Amino acid sequence: MIAISHAHAAEPPRKVDRSSHPEDTVIDLGGGVKIGGGHFQVIAGPCSVEGENLLDIAARCKTAGATLLRGGAYKPRTSPYDRQGLGERGLDLLVEARAQTGMPIVSEVMDTRDVELFVDRGIDVMQIGTRNAQNFALLKEVGRTKTPILLKRGMAGTLEELLMAAEYIMSEGNDKVILCERGIRTFETATRNTFDLSAIPALHDFTHLPVAADPSHATGCARYVGPMALAACAAGADALEIEVHDDPASAWSDGPQALTCDEFDAMMDQIRSIRSAIFGPRDEDARP
Amino acid sequence: MIAISHAHAAEPPRKVDRSSHPEDTVIDLGGGVKIGGGHFQVIAGPCSVEGENLLDIAARCKTAGATLLRGGAYKPRTSPYDRQGLGERGLDLLVEARAQTGMPIVSEVMDTRDVELFVDRGIDVMQIGTRNAQNFALLKEVGRTKTPILLKRGMAGTLEELLMAAEYIMSEGNDKVILCERGIRTFETATRNTFDLSAIPALHDFTHLPVAADPSHATGCARYVGPMALAACAAGADALEIEVHDDPASAWSDGPQALTCDEFDAMMDQIRSIRSAIFGPRDEDARP
């Protein structure tokens, strides 16, 4: 009895819309690592940058087949009394890990006043977290840079709102936006969030931008990360973001959802198998 | 700040609990078609049984690799003025299709008073729909039969409630219960429901019962059924339930989510590839 229609049918297409750019957008994330249009990447690393152990984790992730390194230097913590991030020192460690491994680095920016710092340090990909998915001041600020943006979906964000958030960034001149499904908030508490994998084919319908998936935050449980990473690949994700830690039990944040380096290594074997089964052997990907 | 604990930790395990039956339950659905413990099946067919075209659809589904036939004879329609099902005539057509193809048949029962009829006709699997997921009178009634039950998750049903619904059936003596994730209701309207694929590894953790997935109802959109069927396989589903119609545009119900027979055929090729990639070649499955 209810019909939903897109009222913008008569409007000019937005920059995000597939109709304004029929081919998949391919983004160079640094060092020749491309995403979109068949290029698939795996972003791995710890939730928080904690210290020198980042370098070991980065080396292990690279050996397993990861192609980008993630790590949080500025952390959105639910409680002000939870351990906050290392800040600039965290960025320095990421830069050092990049120098050692060659992997481009991904880190979250939370404040308009920090964007310049991230650009100055040459962070390859700036992540906008789920809690800032509609922080329009921040979206505009990163839109004025040339740095690729990994844009997380809001906890209660519709796909339409996710596209509009990307449009905020693009409307300021930055076309390098990767959308990321990371689980939405629902009534179900058996997992940390509800991983909305149907968003992947739906977003591929609506937009030309690459679509990543984060099974670590979606499930909140290391045991489920492997199966859901495979599922995200099968659904057509252009990238995975996976939390990996050398000692999950001692992680500063989100330890229960982090894979050990060995678990990540085993998962990467399955990822390669499943992608080969669905898409055939591929030369263009850096590793997986 | 909130800790969730299972208060039944000290209680005796329920029949559904993995702890009460560590091995996967394997259920014979008829004609040697088994599910669970590595046995994977594909249930395909139209939303509603509409007439003789069921026989053609059934033949096409079987050729493509389906191993069970579904079709609704009693239909839960949101409006009383929507076309209702064929009733007993629908069951007759299903029985005829089984005779022609050899596939066991699956159909939904909605009323305690109809259970005896389903048993008398030899329906191989009785489906409990999402709207009856906590219709305890019906759960108990099918629990008193020996027929395998395909139990859909409620639209707002937690995994805990799904397990409790299965326990209602099992507590009456019927251990042959297959759980089915079919999408939950959330704020997102881009898809008909939100397909909670993380439920698959989570349910495998909690229970020994087989777990099926229904991407047709979860997405409500034929274009997304293929990717999400692959994703469900990758996540570890023991069965898929897929709506297939010879002419979706003219289907009595849910046409937008039905695959054509050709689309189903193509999807089955990919399903076989992905299962082989993840689980290796398997002899024990009837077909896929």
Added chain:
Amino acid sequence: MIAISHAHAAEPPRKVDRSSHPEDTVIDLGGGVKIGGGHFQVIAGPCSVEGENLLDIAARCKTAGATLLRGGAYKPRTSPYDRQGLGERGLDLLVEARAQTGMPIVSEVMDTRDVELFVDRGIDVMQIGTRNAQNFALLKEVGRTKTPILLKRGMAGTLEELLMAAEYIMSEGNDKVILCERGIRTFETATRNTFDLSAIPALHDFTHLPVAADPSHATGCARYVGPMALAACAAGADALEIEVHDDPASAWSDGPQALTCDEFDAMMDQIRSIRSAIFGPRDEDARP
């Protein structure tokens, strides 16, 4: 960017629609107790009928100003091992309480096969619970009686679906339907459900049927029942359904949300004050 339109705009109005019956429907619930069109009633009593204490609770509720008595004889319990209802013996006790107090009685029916029994015993109002809000077989069955129906909203039921469920009953010939908001399922766990009080003015917009509210199930917490009962009155509810028990700590079910008889008495004073403040003094109501 999304416009929602009622596709039935061009269709003939449904029986539930305000446009097919511009005046409020007034329903006689028995003994001259009317609901709707300015007639306001309070349904009170225990969650489960447990025994002879029902008679004491009923007397206390009546003294406090309740005008109908509720009590569950057939109980939908999440677990099959939770205490189930008294069945026919429970109905007998309700009938006895009616004889002693003169209050019409309200009780939940869960199985199509029990409807005839409820009619034979002369239950004044049959309640359809939230778990059966889309049990279409049951809706049709009660639609074939002449007994007023108190129809609870489904846990994940939209207002549109609630109206359609009422239409199922009315399409079979029974126009005596009272809609009841009882909380919906959301991500919030601080209360048992989320009490959607905006449903009250919205339903008054859409339909001519009376609208009740159940703060006991909505909040799950006795401390919040009083404020939310007042809020429901202020929002325009035509009735309240309140769980009252002589000893909540020992109640068979839902004790934490039951008011003591004294608490109920104090709440009724406030209900009278607030209704008088908003609507002025009224003669037509039986008591409050």
Added chain:
Amino acid sequence: MIAISHAHAAEPPRKVDRSSHPEDTVIDLGGGVKIGGGHFQVIAGPCSVEGENLLDIAARCKTAGATLLRGGAYKPRTSPYDRQGLGERGLDLLVEARAQTGMPIVSEVMDTRDVELFVDRGIDVMQIGTRNAQNFALLKEVGRTKTPILLKRGMAGTLEELLMAAEYIMSEGNDKVILCERGIRTFETATRNTFDLSAIPALHDFTHLPVAADPSHATGCARYVGPMALAACAAGADALEIEVHDDPASAWSDGPQALTCDEFDAMMDQIRSIRSAIFGPRDEDARP
């Protein structure tokens, strides 16, 4: 089967917790206008400050009984192409309206870099919007000021997260925090959001901070604002925030949910009646 316990039971109470400050907090919002501990206030005005018409709206709101003036100078709009706010010119107009009416002014701040400007202009209450409910950088920044903060609940924010967001502000030294329920996102689309009024008594349980309610954003529909404003009062709200416009049809934003000045005037009469009925006549409130 699931028990939820507050794991911080053994932790020292937070600044927000009722246990750390048993009496209600009373906050002076400017000019002797107090909130909390029985002091009730009504914040009214247009969604966006649009120009000189603000002065007329402010005068009408004051006459009707409003005690604070709201107006957005910096506007969070879902689309970057929607009309954005007037910025500093908007703040100037608010200051002028305050000079004319004597009402303290409330306006939303969206960027850490704007906080100093708001303080310099003497904005009496800084509002944190639902989209920034977990923008921790912004929460800390306003926590370093002495200005009262009106903190909206996140669209998918639990009460626990709302309390934690308040704690972020308080942990930086600013104890003047008003919590505001403004509707949460659920599956229901008949209203813009789902107004969770049970949050009001629940928050009064958990915390000593004042609790406001915003029926305009919660319902998104002017016709429902009046009944829901009454309901919020009945549930125990310490303040209401109501959108009022001299010509809703021409409003820059959210016109469908704005009351006309006449409608607001009529609503205020009912608010006074209902508060008097529940709480008795009160001297300490500025007007209502």
